[in-house]
Amino acid sequence: MSSRRLVVVGAGITGLAAAFEWRRRRPDDEIVVLEAGDRIGGKLHRIQLAGHWYDTGPEAMLARVPEAIALVEALGLGARLVAPATTQASVVLPEGRFPLPAGTVLGVPASTDGLDGFLSSEGVARVRAEADLPPLAVDGDVAVGGLLRERLGDEVVDRLVEPLLGGVYAGRADELSLQATMPQLHAHLGEGSVLAAAAAAREAGTHSRGDVDGPVFQTVDEGIGSLPAALVAAARAEVRLRTPAHAVRRTASGFEVSTGQVAAPEVLTADAVLVTAPAGKAARLLGRVAPGAVEPLQGIPYASMAVVAMAFPAQDVEAGSGLLVPPVTGRLVKGVTVSSSKWPHLGGDALLVRSSVGRYCDESELQRTDEDLTAAVVADVADLLELSRPEPVQTAVVRWGGGLPQYLVGHPARVDAIRAAVGEVPGLGIAGAAFGGVGLPACIRDATRAVDALL
Ligand SMILES: Cc1cc2nc3c(=O)[nH]c(=O)nc-3n(C[C@H](O)[C@H](O)[C@H](O)COP(=O)(O)OP(=O)(O)OC[C@H]3O[C@@H](n4cnc5c(N)ncnc54)[C@H](O)[C@@H]3O)c2cc1C
Secondary structure, eight states: OOOOEEEEEOOBHHHHHHHHHHHHHOTTOEEEEEOSSSSSBTTOOEEEETTEEEESSOOOEESSSTHHHHHHHHTTOGGGEEOOSOOOEEEEETTEEEEOOSSEETTEESSSTTOBTTBOHHHHHHHHGGGGSOOOOOOSOOBHHHHHHHHHOHHIIIIIIHHHHHHHHSOOTTTBBHHHHOHHHHTTGGGSSHHHHHHHHHHHTOOOSSOSSSOOEEEETTOGGGHHHHHHHHHTOEEETTOOEEEEEEOSSSEEEEESOTTSOEEEEESEEEEOSOHHHHHHHHTTTOGGGHHHHHTOOEEEEEEEEEEEESOOOOOTTEEEOOGGGOOSOSEEEEHHHHOGGGOSSEEEEEEEEOBTTBOGGGGSOHHHHHHHHHHHHHHHTTOSSOOOSEEEEEEEEEEEEOOBTTHHHHHHHHHHHHHTSTTEEEOSTTTSOSSHHHHHHHHHHHHHHHO
């Protein structure tokens, strides 16, 4: 086959992993990556904090789903991988702080073991009483919150599931799709009860989203934010920054991608096009070439958030790797990661902490100025961690408008419709966090799947 041109829309992890995979298989092709923003990486981003490279986007890669670790190794950076020093997280509840109970599937318990104290005695009794309910009969997709409230009571949702789902999706259990966010649990609902389904899911060992005891995560010592540059170099891709793609059109021999700033429009020809822009942008791009994908893409909303990174003077804190802070506490922050305890390479000279604010449909606090937001987050963190020296030596705010796609009820059907509409057009592909998982391994897997389909 002669040399071809692949155009990738979006220089996030999905687009860059796809470019890298394409290069491995097609050494002589031309790869052009169009990026609307002024830097590569999308949600991957690092800053200098107290003399360390510090991630303000993703900071941990799940190791049990192998694609992210495998990609780092394929880049020749395996020696830079770091395992956490501790993964013990606690949940902040109105009564105080409690270690995250072991043995759940993303917070869904398989039994009442370990729930005493974490739930009220009525809450534990409610979980136990699931055995007396009629057998489960779930047809299709349902909201995580709806099903679990009905079967196990509100406390399981508000205290256990919400903080974990909030951490992964910045979403709300009452709106998120059970099938999309907990496929392993959904697959075992035929067991007749939620507890039995959770037990079966754990038994099958198919759960893969930070939901088992001591999940194994890894990071990269110079930051996960160092990966985009390594990927671009290895992919030998031409990246065009500040160059948004506007539309994709089919031609007799391939595609035309209209691109560039309004003042300097350009049309780029391509033999294959892979779209990895977030869903709303992808919908606009694909209107002419894959109209059937537009409506389901528009049905995937995003949550916005802000990450505040803080360096405090070195001091002892007893919070393990960090705290999950569910809405039931009424707190501003939704989580606190104690990076200098969690990651050995960040320990030592300062207390490094990051905290996030903002959930789906609960983004009003993001209207504050950076200064205001930082002051409020620092106060919340100082209180939660009981800091003896609460004056930070450095802070930074990174805002993620449209940071995380929401897998709402019906998401799997939406994804099927999108993939079917795009799949009807030979040479056209779509991939990214909006579809088969928001975590880095899932994005990389989706990138590889898309490259497979295109080639
Ligand atoms: C704060 C935060 C923390 C996270 N933490 C973790 C974590 O610890 N572990 C984990 O596994 N995952 C984590 N995630 C999730 C993960 O980082 C993301 O899901 C993933 O990086 C998304 O990658 P992507 O390539 O699909 O999309 P993006 O990173 O959004 O990339 C898409 C790119 O397309 C560009 N673009 C948009 N429109 C156009 C256009 N018209 N033309 C050209 N380019 C365009 C955008 O500018 C962007 O660069 C986190 C996410 C956030 C926001």
